[in-house]
Amino acid sequence: SYELTPPLSVSVDLGQTATITCGGNNIGSRNVHWYQQKPGQAPVLVIYNDNNRPSGIPERFSGSNSGNTATLTISRAQAADEADYYCQVWDSNTVLFGGGTKLTVL
Amino acid sequence: QVQLVESGGGLVKPGGSLRLSCAVSGFTFSDYYMSWIRQAPGKGLEWVSYISTTASNIYYAASVKGRFTISRDNAKNSLYLQMNSLRAEDTAIYYCARSEWGIWFDPWGQGTPVTVSS
Numbered sequence: 001s002y003e004l005t006p007p008l009s010v011s012v013d014l015g016q017t018a019t020i021t022c023g024g025n026n027i028g029s030r031n032v033h034w035y036q037q038k039p040g041q042a043p044v045l046v047i048y049n050d051n052n053r054p055s056g057i058p059e060r061f062s063g064s065n066s067g068n069t070a071t072l073t074i075s076r077a078q079a080a081d082e083a084d085y086y087c088q089v090w091d092s093n094t095v096l097f098g099g100g101t102k103l104t105v106l
Numbered sequence: 107q108v109q110l111v112e113s114g115g116g117l118v119k120p121g122g123s124l125r126l127s128c129a130v131s132g133f134t135f136s137d138y139y140m141s142w143i144r145q146a147p148g149k150g151l152e153w154v155s156y157i158s159t160t161a162s163n164i165y166y167a168a169s170v171k172g173r174f175t176i177s178r179d180n181a182k183n184s185l186y187l188q189m190n191s192l193r194a195e196d197t198a199i200y201y202c203a204r205s206e207w208g209i210w211f212d213p214w215g216q217g218t219p220v221t222v223s224s
Binding site for chain 1 (some may be wrong): 139141143150151153156165167201206208209210211212213214215216217
């Protein structure tokens with residue numbers, strides 16, 4: 001079965017750029033979606049179809065997907081961006097989530 | 107304003123049953139796929155099931171297939187999850203989410219907790 005392999009944790013200095021990856025075999029051929037989840041809250045979609053932002057999501061959030069790696073990029077990281085981030089793909093009528101990446105803003 | 111409100115969670119013994127509900131408002135419910143997604147304590151997200159607009163297409167995760175049944179009532183703007191033969195590993199917060207063709211999920215409800223324990 002298909003597997004997604006994100007890092008367990010990523011840290012970024014305040015105001016710098018955070019990069020969260022999601023690995024998968026030829027993931028570039030799939031559409032990848034990203035969710036942000038803060039403690040005690042429901043997940044929020046921040047990127048869909050690799051690089052599209054839902055309304056209300058800041059332009060600081062962007063995505064890319066090529067080869068074996070999809071990437072969520074957060075520019076000018078803020079304290080409020082500290083959260084768990086999950087990548088997700090659709091695969092043969094099932095849905096797969098990556099295990100989640102904890103983003104720490106230093 | 108789009109709202110999804112889950113209910114029906116609680117404490118149940120192993121082997122027991124529970125029915126979750128998700129009441130939605132703020133959008134045309136019958137136009138969208140809907141899904142249930144769960145999160146065990148301290149763990150990541152796990153997709154459970156999704157249902158198409160007319161319930162003609164329904165899919166389940168392998169971990170719940172044969173035990174859980176998803177359904178919807180478009181007249182009542184409501185989504186349901188009937189959970190039977192519950193196990194300790196089904197303990198989680200259960201979220202309902204609006205889905206684009208079953209492919210991505212936006213928005214999500216606040217979740218309802220389910221605890222399976224003797």
